[in-house]
Amino acid sequence: MPVVIVDGQEIEIGADERLNCIEVARRAGKEIPHYCWHPGLSVVASCRMCLIETGQRDAATGKITMVPKLVPGCQTPVKDGTVIVTESPLVKDSRARVEEALLIDHPIDCPICDKAGECLLQDYHFQHGQPERRADLQPFHSRKRDVGPTVTLFVDRCIMCTRCVRFTREISGTAELMVTSRGAKEEIDVFPGHPLANKLSGNVVDLCPVGALGDKDFLYQQRVWFLKREANVCGGCSAGCSIHTEHNQDAVYRLKPRENPHVNTWWICDEGRYGWHHLHDQSRILDAARKAASPSHRGSGATPATETVEWADVVVKLRDDLKTAGRLAVAVSPMLTIEEAWMLCAVARSIDPEAFLSLGFVPVKGEDETFPGGFTIRAEKCPNRKGVEEVLALYGAGGHSWNDLVAHVAAGKADAAWITAGYPGPWIDTAVADAFANLKQLVVQDLFDSPLMRLATWRLPATGFAERAGTWVNVAHHAQSFRQAIRPPAGVWPEGRLFWNMLGRRGLYDATAVRQQLAASSPAFTALAGEMPATGVDLRIHQLA
C-alpha cells in the first residue's frame, strides 16, 4: 500500500486511488484551504490558496528531498513516499498573502452579504489571514448584475475562482458563464441574450465560495446562521437526490444538495431546489373533514354538509365507515415512504382482507434528461415508486398500477376507495375523477383541492416531503432514510401517524421502528435493517451478493 506522509503522519492510501494533496491531508485531519478546487470539477489551480510544501521520500534510503518552492495541493497528485507539509511558516505566510491580495479588491460588505456566515473568504481570513490590514481599504458596495432568472451576480465580491464557469462548461454543458477582461479587471459575465438559464443553474450559488453568486429565491430572506439543517431527500423526482432542508421556525428557506456519491454527487436540479414552496401554500388542506355519504346528494348538485373531525375520531370513524361500505380499493401513493405504504396496506387489509391494493398515480413529465456531467433529472416526478411497488408485492399486489385501480373502480368492483396522493401540483382531471363518483365511501388524502377531492366523503390532509420521516427508494433501488425536518401545519397528522394509530399501535409514530420491522419481516427489505448510513443503501445489496 502506498504511504503518504502528511505533517509527519503516515497515511496509507489505496493502491489504485488517485488523490491530490488536499484529499490526502483531509484523511490526516488537516484541512488545506482552497477556493478554486472542487472534487466535481476540473483542476485549474488558479486561486493559490492551497499552496503547500511537498517532497519525496526515497524508498531505498529513506532520505527526504523537498521541492524548493510551494506547489498547489489541488494539482499535485500523491504517490508512495510523497511528503506534504501543510503548516510550515512558509505555507502560512503564503496563505496570509493570498488572503490579503483577495481582500484588496473585495467590498467587505459582509453585513449585507447573504453569504456571511458560510463564506470561505471570511472563514479563511479568520483562520489564515493577517490580523491587521496593511492597505487602506474602505468598504464599498458591490456592483450587481442579473445573469439569469435564478441567479444574481455581485461582481465585486467575486474572487475569480471560476468554479461557476467550469460548472456550466463541464456539468450542465451549457457554458453560459465566462470570464471577461484580464488581470485585475477580470469579471464573470454572460453573453448578451444568453442568460444563465439551465436546469442546474442553482448549483453555481452553492459552488461560489464567496457571496458573488446569490440565489434570487433566497436573497435577503434570512441570515444563514439562523437556519437549522436536516439531512433530507428531495421528493421532486425518482432520482431521490440527497439534500439538506434548511429551515427556521417550521418554515423552509432553501434546499441545498448533500454530497452523496451513490445518488447525486454534489448537485441538485433547480426544479428540486425550488420545489418546496408548495409546503407553505395557503391553499393547503389542513382539516380532516367528513361529508354525508349518500350518493344522491352528489347527483342533485347540492353540497352535502361537511363536518370537521378530530384526528382521534378519524382513527375510529374512518375504519367504521370503510368497514360498513364493503369492498375496498386503496391507491398507495408513490409520494409515501415505504414505512407509510407498508402500514397503509396493513390497515387496508385489516379493514377488508380482500382489499384491492394498487400503486397510486405516478406523475410523469417529459423524458429523463442527462447532462454532460452525468447528472440526470428523471421524468417520473415522484420519489418512491420502486419502494411502494416492493411493498405492494409483499401483499400480492405487485403489478397493480393506478390505471388498474381506476378500471377496478369504474367496473363497480369496489364500494369504497382510499386514495393517497400528496402531489405538489394538480394531478387528476374531472374525467378520471368521475370514475369514483358512485362509491359509498371515498377517502382522499392530498395536499390540495382537486376534482377527486371534491367528490370525497372523507377529506384528509397530506404532508409534504420535509414534513415526513421514513425511507424512499429511488429509481436505482437506492434506499435513503430521513427524518422530519419541519412540523406540518398545526393540526395536520402526517400519514405515518394516522396509519400507526389506525393499526392500534401505542405511543408516537416511530419510522425507524417500522423500518426495522419491515426489514425483519421480508427478504426484499433486509438491506434496511439496523442503522441506515446517511448516504443510504442499495436495496438489492443482498440479492447481488
Place this chain on the structure above:
Amino acid sequence: MKPSDPSITWLEEKPLGLAERLYLPLFVSGLSTTARHLVSPKVTVSFPEQRPKVGNPLIYRGVHRLNRDPEGRVKCVACFLCATACPAHCIDIVAAESPWPDREKYPESFHIDELRCIFCGMCEEACPVDAIELTSLLDLTGKSREEMIFDKEKLLSVYDMTKDAEPMKSASMGCTP
C-alpha cells in the same frame, strides 16, 4: 471548594468589647446617620412631576430609535446583527432589496418589542452602521402590549423627536456619518 481547601483562611469572630455590649454607642451612631440624611440635600425627585436628570445621555440606555441618514432614509441596512446579538429576541426584521440605487438592502419592516427588551444595549454595540441607538428617554408606557411593539415608523419618529436633544452618537464618537 471544600471547607478543607488549603486556600481558605478561617477567621474567628472577635469577642464583643464593652462598647458593643453596652449597645448605646451603636444606637447613637445609627441614629446619627438618619439625622444626617434628614438635613442633607435630597437626591430623589417626585416623578413624574419632576424629571430625573440623566447623567450622560450618550451612554444612557432608554427607548430605542432608528437613525436616518443625511437624506432622511432609514440608516439600517437590514444586516440582522442586532437581532442576532439580542439576548431577549425582541427584534424582528424583514429585509428586502432597497428601492435606492446606492443601497442594496433595507428593512422592509423593523419591530422591537419594548416589553421584551431588557435594555442591555447589545443591539447598539452590534450595529455596523450606527443605525440603532438607545436614547435617554426613560419613561416608556403604553395602554396595551401591541402598542409597546414599536415598528419602523415609530422608531424613526423617536429619532425625529430626540435628534436635536441627542445628536447621533456617531459624530462625537467617531463612527459612520
